[in-house]
Amino acid sequence: MELENFFDLLQALEKKNDRLIHLLVGNGFSMAYDSTIFSYNALHSFIESIDDPDLQKILSVVETKNFELIMQQLDNLASLVTAFDGTAELKQQIEHASKKLKSSLLNAVNSLHPEHVFKVSDEAVESCAKFLNHFLGKGGYVFSTNYDLLLYWVLMRSSTISHNDGFGREALNYEKGMTSDEIDWSDLYWGKHKDNQNIFYVHGALPFFDAGSQVVKEEYSHSAYLLENISSRMDGGEYPIFVTAGNGEQKLAHIRHNQYLTFCYDKLSTITGTLVTFGFMFGKYDHHIIDAINKAAKQGMNAHPKLLSVYIGVYSDGDKKHIESIQHLFKVKVRIFDAKSVNIWGK
Incomplete structure (x- = not known):
């Protein structure tokens, strides 16, 4: 396999007007921002x-x-x-x-973690938003296996990205004629907007907490940054939805025990078109992700719509050899590209 430039392959993909292009990011997405923090x-x-x-x-x-x-x-x-x-x-x-x-x-x-969202520069946010819009701006989905807040922060800060993580509020005391200031709103619960969701945290993330029958998203308050509120919950014995340990089967079992994670994983299993990956190297304990990709490839049998190809970003010759060694595990066409040609964070 020859290493391709990301923008060359993206240009070729975008010429296929009937094909959706999705993105899967792993730890390399965060390490590209700051490897001293996220390695x-x-x-x-x-x-x-x-x-x-x-x-x-x-x-x-x-x-x-x-x-x-x-x-x-x-x-x-x-x-x-x-x-x-x-x-x-x-x-x-x-x-x-x-x-x-x-x-x-x-x-x-x-x-x-960086202390708060504003520690990420405007330039970095703008550069990352431009990258994400290659997918979200054309009807694709973004999947993340990261636990950190970087993707969440970019989505919050950028006014150019149309995104939906499935969370929303309910009016607790609504009566006809009420103004918005008079309404008491619930916490942010997942499910209200899941039909239009296009952001999926497959392994959970720091702001998401299991509240029993519901999944709640922690947020900023007038008195504290998001990370402070998350830390306060953790100090009280609550822990975010967070899939990390075990092999692929054990990770999938963890996913299946949570309604939010199950929804995200099933969505990955039903995408069509092309999946681009960045900073995700399909390691020894990631076979559940390969299984989801193969499920997406099998839908529709020999006709559309189904997943047709996966484009995998690599940083080194070692990464390239690893992907070549596991290429046979995929039931779709596999191509690789030079991850260094992307420059997500504008550095």
Whole structure:
């Protein structure tokens, strides 16, 4: 495969007027903004600095900074303890350590984050919005597997992007003749606008909390920035909808236990046209995403509409070789492009 320039392939795709073009972003989207904040190295260093015996013990033994792999190893260890009739106390200790690592990872993402939306420059927002509009502006969808707020912030700040994440409010006391100032509005709950949704956080995100029968989105208040409100919820024992640990099957099981995540995953499984990926490398624990792509490719059998192709952005020769090695797993045409040719954040 030859590396293509992103804008060359986009121009060719846009000539196909009957084809929708969608976007899937992964951690590389955030790392392109600031790799010192959003890399596994940064998260590992943060967790390593936490004064906790269990976490220190785990990090001193494992030889990886890939938290998905670490948590998978802990799950496997718990299963082995059960299989060999180990003590319930030992299994409980391992499971407790796994939960602690997950919560620490979430706290790390939260704490390393830029303080608030206005820390992202106008130039960066404008550049990212221009990139997103290649998809959203022409009827496509944007899917994200990231937990952070960067995409959310860009959507909030830009006046040029027509977006809908499915959340909305209900009037709690509406009576005919009331002005908007007289109406008491509910929190932002998911579902009100899902029929027109075009933004999908497949693995959840920091602002989304499971409120039992509903999914609520945290927001800015007059007294605090969004990240402060999220931190306040977390300090109170609430945690965002956040899929991180396990292999592809375990991630999918987590997704299926939440109505919002299920909706996002099913939408990915039914897209048509072309999917462009940026910063998502289809790693060892991402087979559930490949499965969703293949489901989209199978719909409609030999006729339209169905997913016809996936264009995958790569940064290095190693990335390129990895995609070439797993190309056979996809039931659609796979092409690769040079991710460095995109310059999402205008740097």
